[in-house]
Amino acid sequence: MNSNLKVWSAEFLGTFWLTFGGCGSAVLAAAFPQLGIGLLGVSLAFGLTVVTGAYAFGPISGGHFNPAVSLGLVAAGRMPIGRLPGYVVSQVAGACVAAAILYLIASGKPGAELGGFAANGFGEHSPGGYGITAALITEVVTTAVFLIVILGATASRATGGMAGLAIGLCLTLIHLVSIPVTNTSVNPARSTGPALFAPHWAMDQLWLFWAAPLAGAVIGALIYRALLSDSQSQSHATPNQA
16 A cells, blocks of 8 residues: 555544544533533543554554644654645544544434534633633643643653653643633644534634644744754654654
8 A cells, every 4th residue: 555545544544533532522421411421531532542543543654633733743843844735634534524423423313412512612612601812822822732742752762652642641631621711622623523513603713723723733843843852863753754
């Protein structure tokens, strides 16, 4: 199989799993009668999708599963910009297919009420009623920190084999902090898939959940590159080595 096709397939499947597992936990299980997993459970679900996906697909594509992560790796000098479009298209496609399947499942019972369908939002569509400024700051800051953790965890000086766990736990923590503000994006693909099946407001607000994570990813990458990187150290988990 063509090496690019393998990489794109890994990113498609990894982003599919992240969206299906993470958003699926929010749509199907978060408030399930008497047994709902709540905010903590949804946060863990997103983290677990990254941990499992990283070890399953990371050796093939680097395990980005997120356009913001791919852009951040370009900004950090970890990936050539020419590979970015293939990653982004694969990731968005995976998230959209996952959301479509999740919609078919969630709507498969009489009287199903899908609500916001795990879409990201601000203002009246924020879980905690937070405005656009709070949402923007939250998404930029959390995505920047996420990139710093990813770059540090995948550097050759880091403990081998632990990157997936560190990154997954970081995403869990990000969700614990930011679900009340935006329902947590830090991932434009994850935001796009559910927005296609959510009420119309989700598409109206989707621009923020592309702009803020992408900006945050670049900021995080530049901070890491300027202050934390070792010029003699190369990543042991980049797609160039897949």
